[in-house]
Amino acid sequence: MPELPDVEIYRRRFERSTRGRRVEGVEARDSQVLVGVGGRRLDRDLRGVRFTGTQRRGKTLYGVTTDGPHLRLHFGMTGDLVVLDKGPCQGEPRHTRVVFGLSGGRRLLFVDQRRLGEVGVVQDVDADIADHDLGPDALDLAPPELASLLRKSQAGLKAFLVDQSQLAGLGNIYTDEILFQARLDPRTAAADVGDSGVRRLHRQLHRVVDRAVAAEADPQAMPRGWLIHRRDDGAACPRGNGSIRSFSVGGRRGYWCPGCQAGRH
DNA sequence: GGCAATGTTAGCCG
DNA sequence: TCGGCTAACATTGC
Numbered sequence: 001m002p003e004l005p006d007v008e009i010y011r012r013r014f015e016r017s018t019r020g021r022r023v024e025g026v027e028a029r030d031s032q033v034l035v036g037v038g039g040r041r042l043d044r045d046l047r048g049v050r051f052t053g054t055q056r057r058g059k060t061l062y063g064v065t066t067d068g069p070h071l072r073l074h075f076g077m078t079g080d081l082v083v084l085d086k087g088p089c090q091g092e093p094r095h096t097r098v099v100f101g102l103s104g105g106r107r108l109l110f111v112d113q114r115r116l117g118e119v120g121v122v123q124d125v126d127a128d129i130a131d132h133d134l135g136p137d138a139l140d141l142a143p144p145e146l147a148s149l150l151r152k153s154q155a156g157l158k159a160f161l162v163d164q165s166q167l168a169g170l171g172n173i174y175t176d177e178i179l180f181q182a183r184l185d186p187r188t189a190a191a192d193v194g195d196s197g198v199r200r201l202h203r204q205l206h207r208v209v210d211r212a213v214a215a216e217a218d219p220q221a222m223p224r225g226w227l228i229h230r231r232d233d234g235a236a237c238p239r240g241n242g243s244i245r246s247f248s249v250g251g252r253r254g255y256w257c258p259g260c261q262a263g264r265h
Numbered sequence: 266g267g268c269a270a271t272g273t274t275a276g277c278c279g
Numbered sequence: 280t281c282g283g284c285t286a287a288c289a290t291t292g293c
Contacts, residue, residue, distance in 0.1 A: 003271060032289085059272075077272050078290080095290090114290050116272060132273095155282060164273085173271055251285060253269080268293090277285085 002059060002075035002117075004138055004169030005212035010073075010081040011056045014063060014108070017083040018051045021102040028119075030097040033112055035072075035120040045069045045121050046100070055125055057134050058168025062125050069121040072128060076116030082109040138169035139209060143202045150190045150198065157193060157265075158186035158249050170205075172252050173228060178208050179261065180227040186247070186256050188265040197265050231255045 002010075023046045028039035037045070051071070055062040063071035073081075084090045086105030098110040098119050110119055122128040136145070149167065153160050160166055161175040170178070179186050182204040184197055193201065215221035219228050225238040232255075235244040242259030 006271080074272085076289095077270070079272095114270090114272095114288090116288065116290090118273095153282095159283075162272095171271055248284090250283070252271095270291090273288090275285100275287085278283090279281105 002077070002079050003171035003174050004059060005174065005209055006217040007056055007059050007061055007075060007169075008209075008213050009217050010075070011054050011061050013081055013083060014051075014061065015054045017106065017108055018063065018102060021050070021104055021106060023047060023049050023051075024101040024103055027099040027101070028097070029099065030115065032115045033097045033110065033117050033119050035118040037121050042098075042119070042121060046071065057125075057129050057137055058164055059171070060129075060132070060134065060168075062122070062128075064125065068123045070123075070125055072118070072120045072122045073110065074118040076112060076114060076118070078113040079117035080111040082111050083107070084109060133165045134168040135164065135166045136168065138167045138205060141167055141202070143198055146202055147195070147198045150193050153190040155190050156186070156249070157184060157188050157190045158254055160190035162250070169209075172254065173231075174208060174212065176231075176255050177227050178204050180257060181208055183260050183264050185261045185264050186249075186254060193265050227255060227257070 026043040026046050028034055028042060031039055034042060049065045051063045052066055053064045055064055059074060061073045082093060084107045092109060093111050095111050095113045096109050097112050100108040102108060150160065153166065155163065158175055158179065161170050162172060182200040184201060212222060222228055227238065230238060230244050232244065233246045237244060237257040237259055239260055241257055244255050244257055246253050246255050
């Protein structure tokens with residue numbers, strides 16, 4: 001779930017659900033996901049505050065307060081943000097790790113099956129972004145900046161796109177989709193992507209992310225022609241251009257269509 | 266039981 | 280120094 005589109009959905013959900021409400025208390029059910037704070041301090045730091053907005057950099061979400069500390073959320077592999085209003089049938093889902101109690105009986109839940117997510121508090125959002133060495137948000141990159149980052153890199157294209165210090169937000173699944181839509185070979189060197197390749201990459205990055213957000217990051221609601229429905233070795237290419245193959249990058253499995261993408265840059 | 270799964274990061278090697 | 284690879288983190292489901 002949590003790549004840039006998912007986190008953007010969470011960001012909007014966070015903003016909508018906290019607007020006009022105060023934090024009445026924070027309950028850490030599982031201190032494993034807490035980073036740099038204990039449960040007591042998390043509660044003490046946030047009790048009584050109103051969030052004035054949100055900020056997202058790549059896959060990291062911040063709940064911003066007037067004078068800090070600000071809430072920092074990272075969703076790992078299985079993190080989710082759930083809003084529960086008071087009323088019947090409002091039981092907490094399994095794997096609820098942290099509960100933010102809001103005024104009016106609303107609860108905001110950090111749910112994370114695998115517990116690789118992180119909940120913490122930071123004094124300064126920009127300093128935190130620097131600490132984590134996050135590059136510009138993937139959606140904030142104009143084509144010339146993208147071109148310049150690509151040219152400076154010595155990495156392969158797929159490795160470049162998932163590197164959060166180059167551009168923040170893309171992960172395994174959406175980089176595969178963007179490369180497929182842009183008809184770029186994931187094996188080419190980032191620096192070898194030509195002008196037309198950069199333009200296609202930029203356009204498809206935005207198109208894929210925008211449509212994924214519009215689909216509420218639910219793959220079922222994404223276009224039929226997308227690779228996301230064919231992440232299987234030997235699956236048929238959605239364009240009828242042969243079969244999908246997998247490859248390995250940085251310990252994960254990537255998928256591509258040699259018929260559409262091989263040799264293209 | 267084995268394996269893989271949307272992320273991050275430390276350690277190793279070339 | 281950089282990039283690529285592996286393992287580890289923790290949990291679940293096929």
